[in-house]
Amino acid sequence: MTPIIIVSLVLIGLSALLTVIRLLAGPTPFDRLMASDTLTVIATAFLVLFSVISGGTDLYIDVAIVYAVIGFIGVVTIARFLKGGK
Amino acid sequence: MxxxxxxxxxxxxxxxxxxxxxxxxxxxxxxxxxxxxxxxxxxxxxxxxxxxxLRLSLKALLFTPIYLMVFLWQLIRSNLDIARRVLTPSLPINPGIVKVQTQLQSPLGKLILANSITLTPGTLTLDIEGSSLYVHWVDVKGTDADAATQSIVAGFERTLMEVVE
Amino acid sequence: MVILGNILIFIGSLFLALGGLGLIRMPDVYNRLQAGTKATTLGAMSVILGSAFLAPEMLTKAVLLIVFIAMANPVSSSTIGRSAYKGGVPLASRSVRDDWAKEEATE
Structure with missing residues (x-):
């Protein structure tokens, strides 16, 4: 692991932390939903990076693909549900 | 079929x-x-x-990479723009919702246009109704609807027209 | 290749962090969506591409993931924005214009 990767991991952690703050703070359900959507993308990026630094198994990138797809479907479904109606 | x-x-x-x-x-x-x-x-x-x-022609095939290049360039520009706004202490935003018009006919064209608008500097598509798009704009300039259409939609539309109907 | 990969990963995570900061600083849900979507889309794409440079055997899956993120991310944020507007979340008080409200008032 190069120092650049370590700094990058810290930055990704910081971004996840800020997103979780927004997730907890709200104030509307849409803010929370948006924060969890953002968290999905951050987690996807982290999983891919982790897949590289953990010695090049492509297990984690498969997890990342499935996670991205399920996260997307979940967010769209919840958004449509929150709106009420159709 | x-x-x-x-x-x-x-x-x-x-x-x-x-x-x-x-x-x-x-x-x-x-x-x-x-x-x-x-x-x-x-x-x-x-x-x-x-x-x-989708248009299936040599010209459409040629314009797809051009469109992707335009798209990528706009995405990078939009990130620098949002980074500048977020990092400026006074938070220089001037938000509002504007209605813009598109000439694209097909649902696919409108979908790609809406996605592209979302990823360009300071704009986020909220809804599509017929041929008009409701766009949230971080930095609203002026009050004229045609000017808004010109500066948000026109850049993509010309290239996109060649790829989809 | 390795150097380029490292640079891409660093730039990507920088944008991810900026996106997180935008989520905290912006005044309403629509502006947060703007910051969140744009920064995390480019950030994640850049991190994934950089990782693929470090481990070329996962390049195909990385390309697929990048394409998916580029297509899905704007859709999900548009959906959230639309639902928020229809669900009655007001624009921030410093907003200057709202064509959509005008439209619904005249109908």
Missing amino acids: RNWKGTFALLFLLAASWLLIVSSVALVELIAGAVAIVVIVLLTHRSRDLFGG
Whole structure:
């Protein structure tokens, strides 16, 4: 692991932390939903990076693909549900 | 077959995705992929009109990479723009919702345009109604609807027109 | 290749962090969506591409993931924005214009 990767991991952690703050703070359900959507993308990026630094198994990138797809479907479904109606 | 163009596009998209996922051409993988693709194509036969808007011509093929280049450049610009706004202590935003017009006819064209607008500097598509798009704009300039259309939509539309209807 | 991969990963995570900061600083859900979507889309794409440069055997899956993120991310944020507007979340008080409200008032 190069120092650049370590700094990058810290930055990704910081971004996840800020997103979780927004997730907890709200104030509307849409803010929370948006924060969890953002968290999905951050987690996807982290999983891919982790897949590289953990010695090049492509297990984690498969997890990342499935996670991205399920996260997307979940967010769209919840958004449509929150709106009420159709 | 009425929407053969949509079927063809969907088949191509699914086959390409499958080959990228498994990244091998072993017989068993190909058979599994073929079965899955046939099932998906049969299950989604009603919503395949979406891809009907694709233009199949040499010119469209030529403009696709150009469009992707424009898109990538706008994405980078929009990130620098949002980074500048977020990092400035006074938070220089001037937000509002504007209504813009598009000349694209097909649902696919409108979808791609809406996605592109979302990823360009300071704009986020909220809804599409007919030929008008409601766009949230971080930095509203002026009050004229035509000027807004010009500065948000026109840049993409010209290139996109060549690829989809 | 390795150097380029490292640079891409660093730039990507920088944008991810900026996106997180935008989520905290922006005044309403629509502006947060703007910051969140744009920064995390480019950030994630850049991190994934950089990772693929470090481990070329996962390049195909990385390309697929990048294409998926580029297509899905704007859709999900548009959906959230639309639902928020229909669900009655007001624009921030410093907003200057709202064509959509005008439209619905005249209908």
